[in-house]
Amino acid sequence: MSLVHRVEHPLIEHHLCAIRDKTTRPGEFRSAVQRLSMILGVYATQDLPTKPRLVATPICDATGKEISVHVGIVPILRAGLGMVDPILELLPEAAVWHLGLYRNEETAEPVGYYDKLPLENAPNVALVVDPMLATGGSIDLVIRRLQQWGVNEIRVMSLIASQPGIDRVERDFPDVKVYVAAIDPELNDQSYIVPGLGDAGDRIFDTPQHG
């Protein structure tokens, strides 16, 4: 059974149009990324384990449920930063562990430049956030790093994935859950997603062709 979930919802289709549109200005682009991330985040957390919790209301005691695992949000710098705040809105007690990667422009291979993960304290569940999953090279590196760290369960959230990138993650990490808003058919010869949205990091941070 596939663990890849393409989340279908009219709000997702609506806000996807905004991030795909090349005339969308950075402020509105960031807002749409946040809205999409929050919707996806609800789905990506829907089966997190819970434990009972007794709370005293002003009227009497009540038994509720609270999340029983330690969740870490793992944004892949830079573009993943745009998805952190909405997930923290949903999970204010989550830790945020940053990993910095960029793609080499000639080879499209990921190059690591920031990793301060400690030796211990791996979260039970890591929610990896990056708006784009193109060749799958960056997510491959991050999943391997989190497995090496000792994370029990890794979930990936991306706004737009390519079909080849999804096929790669499914093949190499069949136990990793992936939540996406869209799966586009292909990559161009610079390994950009087609139709995609261009460079997510540059559009979030308004740094066209920053190099």
Ligand SMILES: O=P(O)(O)OC[C@H]1O[C@H](OP(=O)(O)OP(=O)(O)O)[C@H](O)[C@@H]1O
């Ligand atoms: O699946 P892949 O082929 O590895 O491509 C996806 C990666 O490329 C983009 O990052 P980029 O290298 O543009 O860095 P940035 O976030 O700093 O812009 C994107 O945000 C992913 O991290």
Ligand SMILES: O=c1cc[nH]c(=O)[nH]1
């Ligand atoms: O289409 C793509 C591929 C990689 N990174 C992006 O930001 N966009």
Ligand SMILES: [Mg+2]
């Ligand atoms: Mg980029």
